[in-house]
Amino acid sequence: MPGGYDLIVIGGGLVGGAIAWGARARGAAVLLLDEGDIAYRAARGNFGLVWVQGKGAGMPPYARWTRESAALWPTLAAALGDATGTDLGLHQPGGLAFCLSDQEFEERELLIRRMHNESGDIGTRMLTREQVRSMVPGLGDAVTGASFCPVDGHANPLRLLKALHQTLDYRANRKVAAIEARPNQFIVRAGDETYIAPRIVISAGLGSRQLAGMVGLHMPVSPIQGQIIVTERLRRLLDYPTHLLRQTDEGSVMLGDSQEDVGFDTRTRIAVLKQIADRNTRIFPALKDASIIRMWAALRVMSPDGLPIYEQSEQFPGAFAATCHSGVTLAGAHALALAPAILDGAVPASLAAFGGARFMHGAAA
Numbered sequence: 001m002p003g004g005y006d007l008i009v010i011g012g013g014l015v016g017g018a019i020a021w022g023a024r025a026r027g028a029a030v031l032l033l034d035e036g037d038i039a040y041r042a043a044r045g046n047f048g049l050v051w052v053q054g055k056g057a058g059m060p061p062y063a064r065w066t067r068e069s070a071a072l073w074p075t076l077a078a079a080l081g082d083a084t085g086t087d088l089g090l091h092q093p094g095g096l097a098f099c100l101s102d103q104e105f106e107e108r109e110l111l112i113r114r115m116h117n118e119s120g121d122i123g124t125r126m127l128t129r130e131q132v133r134s135m136v137p138g139l140g141d142a143v144t145g146a147s148f149c150p151v152d153g154h155a156n157p158l159r160l161l162k163a164l165h166q167t168l169d170y171r172a173n174r175k176v177a178a179i180e181a182r183p184n185q186f187i188v189r190a191g192d193e194t195y196i197a198p199r200i201v202i203s204a205g206l207g208s209r210q211l212a213g214m215v216g217l218h219m220p221v222s223p224i225q226g227q228i229i230v231t232e233r234l235r236r237l238l239d240y241p242t243h244l245l246r247q248t249d250e251g252s253v254m255l256g257d258s259q260e261d262v263g264f265d266t267r268t269r270i271a272v273l274k275q276i277a278d279r280n281t282r283i284f285p286a287l288k289d290a291s292i293i294r295m296w297a298a299l300r301v302m303s304p305d306g307l308p309i310y311e312q313s314e315q316f317p318g319a320f321a322a323t324c325h326s327g328v329t330l331a332g333a334h335a336l337a338l339a340p341a342i343l344d345g346a347v348p349a350s351l352a353a354f355g356g357a358r359f360m361h362g363a364a365a
């Protein structure tokens with residue numbers, strides 16, 4: 001049985017990849033097992049935002065974790081860039097959330113004020129229609145204003161995933177079917193292969209629910225579908241990422257961001273795509289003339305309350321759960337804060353609110 005690993009990470013999406021990379025960067029011998037291309041993979045279908053504003057209302061530990069991650073992202077991008085020669089396309093110029101009515105503006109203002117009061121000031125502020133127009137030419141009349149957060153950004157999530165895999169002992173087409181827990185040892189079976197390590201992380205996205213129960217963890221995640229439209233390459237329209245559209249380094253504009261509970265259905269639907277196109281062309285009327293070159297649907301990995309799950313198994317210490325719905329944003333913290341803590345044998349105390357046991361007694365579980 002191949003042994004000699006300090007840590008086996010199960011699930012090679014952005015959550016597992018970032019944790020495995022962080023542990024590897026600390027000198028651990030890490031194996032990353034991944035089901036591969038036939039699996040549901042949020043890491044391959046997402047929007048690429050490193051997004052802070054509005055996250056963690058009513059949950060300051062999540063707001064702080066998100067902010068910490070955005071601050072750690074440049075270190076992760078630089079280290080991966082040095083190791084692989086890959087430019088992750090990270091830009092953190094600040095992000096805009098557009099409002100398309102007075103009511104949306106008021107609601108957004110309340111949210112921003114609430115977050116300021118609960119979690120402190122990071123410079124997020126409301127911009128009037130005139131202010132936002134002076135930052136972004138070409139906006140439609142429908143835009144009544146926006147919130148702006150100076151620490152928001154975006155990156156190329158496919159390059160991030162590829163760079164993580166390149167630097168790791170990454171094994172695709174290894175669907176883990178069984179985990180046997182023994183004192184200080186986990187025996188992980190994938191096909192006819194067996195691997196052993198004293199620590200494991202379950203970060204298998206939508207596959208986590210099933211695996212977690214094998215080691216006394218609880219990860220009741222479900223799919224929430226999102227659909228994305230990508231245009232042809234356009235002249236530079238937008239220097240800032242926004243929660244609904246962003247322009248990539250190459251010039252394509254990505255439009256989102258739907259959220260639907262349709263089970264494991266990954267088909268796009270015209271009605272949803274139309275809504276996405278309608279809202280975004282109200283923001284940028286010039287997009288009406290752009291050709292669409294791609295559209296897809298992908299499944300988010302969502303816990304019942306939408307917050308991450310991080311936990312070490314009480315029953316089988318050494319087994320950890322890690323899942324969240326913002327694996328791009330949280331990659332910095334997963335790599336540079338969570339992974340070292342897992343190697344040291346504990347989930348950071350600042351993440352105590354995110355144990356999977358919180359779902360054990362409610363209907364949501």
Ligand SMILES: Cc1cc2nc3c(=O)[nH]c(=O)nc-3n(C[C@H](O)[C@H](O)[C@H](O)COP(=O)(O)OP(=O)(O)OC[C@H]3O[C@@H](n4cnc5c(N)ncnc54)[C@H](O)[C@@H]3O)c2cc1C
Nearest residue numbers: 011013014015035039042043049176205207226327328329
């Ligand atoms: C439409 C959309 C837009 C999004 N936009 C953003 C965004 O702008 N910013 C942001 O931060 N996040 C965004 N996300 C979320 C982000 O993509 C995910 O949080 C991120 O991909 C991390 O997911 P993950 O690693 O938990 O799961 P996945 O990426 O789904 O990876 C799970 C991995 O586990 C593997 N696996 C499953 N079962 C097994 C098993 N039994 N054995 C071995 N391997 C297994 C699979 O092969 C897969 O590779 C978006 C998601 C979607 C769908």
